[in-house]
Every structure is written in C-alpha cells, then in structure tokens.
Amino acid sequence: MLRIALQSKGRLNEKSLELLREAGISIDDNNRRLLSKSSNFPVEVLYLRDDDIPQTVSCGIADIGIVGLNEVMERGLEVDILQHLGFGKCRLSLAIPKNAVYSGPEYFEGRKIATSYPAILRNYFREKNVNCEIREIAGSVEISPAIGLADGIFDIVSSGGTLIQNGLAEVEKVMDSDAVLIGTPGLGEEKMDLVGKLMSRFTSVLRSRGKKYMLVNVPNDRIEEALAIIPSMKSPTLLPLADKGWSAIHAVVDESEVWDKADKLKKIGAEDILILSMEKLIV
Numbered sequence: 001m002l003r004i005a006l007q008s009k010g011r012l013n014e015k016s017l018e019l020l021r022e023a024g025i026s027i028d029d030n031n032r033r034l035l036s037k038s039s040n041f042p043v044e045v046l047y048l049r050d051d052d053i054p055q056t057v058s059c060g061i062a063d064i065g066i067v068g069l070n071e072v073m074e075r076g077l078e079v080d081i082l083q084h085l086g087f088g089k090c091r092l093s094l095a096i097p098k099n100a101v102y103s104g105p106e107y108f109e110g111r112k113i114a115t116s117y118p119a120i121l122r123n124y125f126r127e128k129n130v131n132c133e134i135r136e137i138a139g140s141v142e143i144s145p146a147i148g149l150a151d152g153i154f155d156i157v158s159s160g161g162t163l164i165q166n167g168l169a170e171v172e173k174v175m176d177s178d179a180v181l182i183g184t185p186g187l188g189e190e191k192m193d194l195v196g197k198l199m200s201r202f203t204s205v206l207r208s209r210g211k212k213y214m215l216v217n218v219p220n221d222r223i224e225e226a227l228a229i230i231p232s233m234k235s236p237t238l239l240p241l242a243d244k245g246w247s248a249i250h251a252v253v254d255e256s257e258v259w260d261k262a263d264k265l266k267k268i269g270a271e272d273i274l275i276l277s278m279e280k281l282i283v
C-alpha cells in the first residue's frame, strides 16, 4: 500500500484529485477525513496543508506527495522530485514599487524585503553577493511596501494582477514552479513498483491534455503538403478512402493549433476535417 500526501484544500487540491481520477484511481474524496483509501489501486490519500507535505514525505510518513516545487525548495528537505505535473504553474519573483528605478539585483543591497520564502531568497542573494534584510511574513506579503514594512517583496506571481493592484512591478524572476510529485528517498522495490505504475499513468494523462485527435480527408496529390501542416507525434496514420484519389490522415495535434491547421488544410483542398477530444494517450 502506497500513501500519497495531497493538499487538503487550496489551489492544488482539486487538480491533484483530478489527476488521480483521470489516472483511473477512485478516491473517496471527502477531504474532511484525514485519510482515504482508493477502492481500485493500492493507494491511500493523506490530506495535509501544503507546508507539511515535504516533511511528511521526507521522513516517510507518506511515500509520495504532490506539492508546489516552491514549497519543496523552501523546506530544503531530502526528497526525490519524481515528476513535474504541469499544473499550479507560477513563478517566484522580486517586486518593488512601480515608480522605483531598478538597477539590477544590487538594488536590494541594504534594503528590506518581505517574503514567505526566506530560504529561497537567502540562497538567491548569497549567489548574487547582495546583503539585504529579509523579513519573513506569513501572508499578504504584497501590502508590505505600502505600509512601510519593506522596500520590496519576494512572492508567488501568476497573472501578475496582485502586483499591479498593489502598485508593484516585477523586477526579477528567481524561479519557476509547478506541482511536482515527490517521493521518500530509498523506497523499497514493492513501493517503487507502484510509484512507477502511477507515474506512467500520470504521463499518459498529462500527454493527452491540450491535445486533439484530427481526422482529415485529402486528395492524394496533396498528401505531402498536408503532412507538412500536421507534423505528428510520430508518423501520422494515412488510410486510403473508398473514393479513389483520396486518403484520410489521422493525427494528434495541439488544441491551440487546431484552427490554424484546419484553415491551412482547407486551403490545399482538404475536406471533412473532424476534431475529436482525446481521453488518454498511452504510449
């Protein structure tokens, strides 16, 4: 039995459960309970605050966990980063009042910076050889400059809206973050076997995200051009149609490129372009 630590509520909770669900793992997701078992995979879920997940995995109370890379880096504990999961994307950046003139990291020499991520920031400034005063605060970091608590902040940025609302400008990105699957170092063979199964299911789910299945009929003398428009993951499938002189191409394409490719295909005489949703892509 594998134990996985997930955030009990917050930004990563729903997406983590969705990933498990899409990987075919049914969980009683009543997250008021601390621990829930899966009915169809030997895994149980331990619901925690995200701050506690790296520690719980590092010491082996949970075998694996899903948490933001920012939390993993901040704690600095020994865990294996097994897989990037692509959701919960954000960055950790330095920001200063928008009217201040920024000269580079040395701007922060002797200044006060408010953050909930002091360890990551300390490492960054150590590398840059800049001495500043780091003020650790738990929440609402972005209001610190306006109330005179700090000259700048170091915080999570996603859309950038919070910084703008608080009259701040992002001046330095220190790291990118997304949700990661972490594991206790040195798990035994049996557990690693289950972790491997889980990871390959996650890979299939992640690969199919943002992808569509495209079927298109093209005149045989335009196949080369059509294949140049739809570069596929491997070789696209090419099938002759009953109607002589025509073939069907099947391929997996990025959702963001579907319309552009459809327009280009129509221009070279393609017909009957069918776009289908993809549930899983198992390779």
Ligand code: PRT
Residues within 6 Å of the ligand: 007, 008, 009, 010, 011, 012, 048, 049, 050, 051, 067, 068, 069, 070, 071, 088, 089, 090, 155, 156, 157, 158, 159, 160, 161, 162, 163, 177, 178, 179
């Ligand atoms: O209760 P618990 O301790 O478990 O949760 P939490 O409140 O500490 O964390 P939570 O749920 O807010 O975030 C969990 C994780 O989501 C973070 O550790 C990041 O890895 C990731 N994540 C992704 C974010 C954001 N995007 C994000 N935008 N975490 C926080 N924010 C906040 C940020 O702090 C800032 O206040 O959103 C604001 C900035 O957003 P924009 O879009 O205005 O730039």
Ligand code: ZN
Residues within 6 Å of the ligand: 049, 050, 051
């Ligand atoms: Zn937290």
